[in-house]
Amino acid sequence: MNNLLTPEPTLVLAEWTHHIRRSALRQLVAVVAQPGITSLAGGLPDPALFPAAEYAAALSEVIARDPQSLQYRPPLRRLQEHIVDMMAIRGVRCAPEEIFITTGAQQALQVLAQLLLDPGGQVMIEKTIYSGMRQVLTSLNPQLIGVDSDLREGLDIEGAAAALTAGARPAFLYTIPTGHNPLGVTMSAERRRRLVALAGAYGVPLIEDDPYGFLQYDGEPIRPLRALDDAWVLYVGSFSKILAPALRLGWIVAPPVLVEKLTVIKESIDLETSALTQRAVAAYLDTGHLPQQIARLQDTYRLRRDALLGALARHMPADVRWTRPDAGMFVWVELDASADTWLLLDRAVAEKQVAFVPGGAFALHGEDNGARNCLRLSFASSTPEQIEHAVAAIASLL
């Protein structure tokens, strides 16, 4: 039949796929995962802190107890109840019917964006932000309304309010208020109150991405936005940083009417989240080990954060500034305004076998967006000695 048509047909992809590119971050993580590299680049938790034996025991138990653990199953009520209890620790009151189980928090961001965003719609988002959220937005191609962040109190509420006053009508505002990735900042309680007031006044849903909410190291526990407002805040939680990433298990807290919609959206994406994983995590949580697991993470990561802050103070030139995170895994470092951290990374890897992530990797518009002189350091998966070595090496190149 080839003679029916000329020229020879070629495979045509959707137009938007010509603009997609791998996240610089994930490409980089692959590059620096080589032996011999001391990396403060990855956003990886420390595998030594995974409750591996306990989780293996939970898996064996639920499989042995009931082969239906390996079957298609509806969301597990017992897991939803456990998540309600976990949210209560964070100061949030909610019901099992408001807990929507997802295949990792990334899927939660994807389905919420699909739920809220119409073609040609607007999204309000910080100019320096988690690159996985930017990837969610690539296929949906909204108009992006960038807001600034300050490195002490987080998202610039005045800037957001000004944009709304000027007529912006975003389908949602996305933020990581606690232990921001990559900035390491935690939004102040005062700003949280103002943000939810703004959301209610203008009818802007807030997607609160909270993977690090249980990893707070200092001071009074700060309550998530969802504790302040149950109408406009859609909360996203994750087991990746408190148990292990390979569970691919997260959740959304949302009104039941939205949970119904999300259920249908999720069915088209992956039918359902593994019944085995849901049962095994519920069985792990049944044992009551979570509080000591979280305490162990907090104790270890606090020491490493302190090691990183100490090393920065010891080694960095006087004109370098950095955040002092009380939560999460990351410190954001601003070098002299003329610095180029992409070039610095090349030198750090080649000359010192040390890696970090250049700030430009987190720029909203895929350019450097004012972050060319910045870099992100992760303290989660390195020892204090490795951290000291890496910071000294980076500083020696400045």
Next chain:
Amino acid sequence: MNNLLTPEPTLVLAEWTHHIRRSALRQLVAVVAQPGITSLAGGLPDPALFPAAEYAAALSEVIARDPQSLQYRPPLRRLQEHIVDMMAIRGVRCAPEEIFITTGAQQALQVLAQLLLDPGGQVMIEKTIYSGMRQVLTSLNPQLIGVDSDLREGLDIEGAAAALTAGARPAFLYTIPTGHNPLGVTMSAERRRRLVALAGAYGVPLIEDDPYGFLQYDGEPIRPLRALDDAWVLYVGSFSKILAPALRLGWIVAPPVLVEKLTVIKESIDLETSALTQRAVAAYLDTGHLPQQIARLQDTYRLRRDALLGALARHMPADVRWTRPDAGMFVWVELDASADTWLLLDRAVAEKQVAFVPGGAFALHGEDNGARNCLRLSFASSTPEQIEHAVAAIASLL
């Protein structure tokens, strides 16, 4: 700030979400999963046939061997190699670089649709089809070009060719050539050859959905479309029906250049498929137990298929017709043209505690589409005695 705006703002969802509804099929599966119901409705494999102990052992082994099994990880080469070997059993030659790992086959359908379909584009698809694919298409809202299927040889190639000749230019054609869900038909070898020739001539990618390819019960193994063509066929495989659904593990066979694009699309959806699941399935496959697992499935399901076909022959009135599947899990039954199988289901559940899926649940456009007098029976997860009982009960209502 509430006085800035009147009236009180309300949460606005994306326009398309007002049209979404739960799959009738998945709603129904929940309803008939009650104790006391003899159900031939679900598309569920039999949990008694899951390799539960072997898989639990594989999980324990990979977790004990390396805590990195619970970490973020790139796709597992060893699993890709195993899948290449499995494809070879099906007569397909491919390389590990062509294997794209997905979180279940449903995700494979989702990412392929996103890869290929532009807004306002066309999709060619059978008028009676797996409802999960229809859900994928709901959010993308393409122009649907329905093609007929016949119950002996599958997709109507003449109809597809006529539509293409008349100017249709679909972004892809979707089909389940082996053990079709819900029709139970397997496309003949001759039609397979003509379909891939048509695809090449008109430049139409074929999405070959093959969850039942390893579940063939009679005759010579029939090779998938991908064995006939490696340029236009995008093959989707699944472990759900040969190992267990709760693994949520599937794969695509596609050219490496598309695997790169799919990697980015998948990152935005769920970052990656569980490293733990990938390692555990690879460890299970390392043991060499797969051939005997597949043989056990084939032997059991063949007996049940025969029980269903025998019961239909014994109990159904003379004007009832049905398919004789040599693969998969389903028999499609056509009652008298005046029958209404939604009403019949109500009676079957209420009067006989027996369930099936009305044919309308699989209609492309969400109406009955000529399938109002049809129903789908699954033989996979019922004993011959249950099957006999259920068919006699349904027949007694006609």
